[in-house]
Structure formats: structure tokens, C-alpha cells
Amino acid sequence: PRTARAAAALATNELRVAYALHPVRLLTRLRAPESVPALITTLQRRLRPHDPYRRVALACVEGLGALGDPRARPVLTEALAHPALAEAAVRALAVLPARG
Structure with a gap:
């Protein structure tokens, strides 16, 4: 549990976005309760126009798909509008x- 909390904190830290890729991938592998909210928050922040961290955003989209949590639907739908993320968001x- 502490590892998941630490990964969630690192993934969502706006001062350390350049280092978020590995924590985002770790959150997906851990499948911890903190994973989905942290990935949603991180992806929402990366959907800004001209955001330089597309790899982080793409890892979030892929991770949310792998976790299969319906709470991700709104942010994944929003990601459809971003050319670099649209294909992964569809998947x-x-x-x-x-x-339901």
C-alpha cells in the first residue's frame, strides 16, 4: 500500500511531471485502490493544449484501459480529441x- 501511495504522489506532482512516466506505469501494474484516481488526475492535467508530456498522457490512457475502471470514461472520452491520444483512448x- 505504501508503494501505491508513493507512486500516486509522484505521478500527480506537477513539479515533477518529467519523472511521472515510471510511477504512472507502476500504478497500472500495482492495480491498487489509488491507481485509478491518480491516473485520472494525471491525465486531466496532461490534456492541456501543447502539453509537452504526451508520453505521460499516453501511459495514463493505456493504464486506465488496462485497469478497466468505468470512472475513467469521462477523461478517456476527453482524450479522444487529442490526436496523439485518440487511438489509445478508443482502445x-x-x-x-x-x-449500467
């Missing part, structure tokens, strides 16, 4: 459970 949305 991630396709694996989310159908809306």
Missing part, C-alpha cells in the same frame, strides 16, 4: 464495462 474505452 481503452472499448474495454471499459458497459454503462
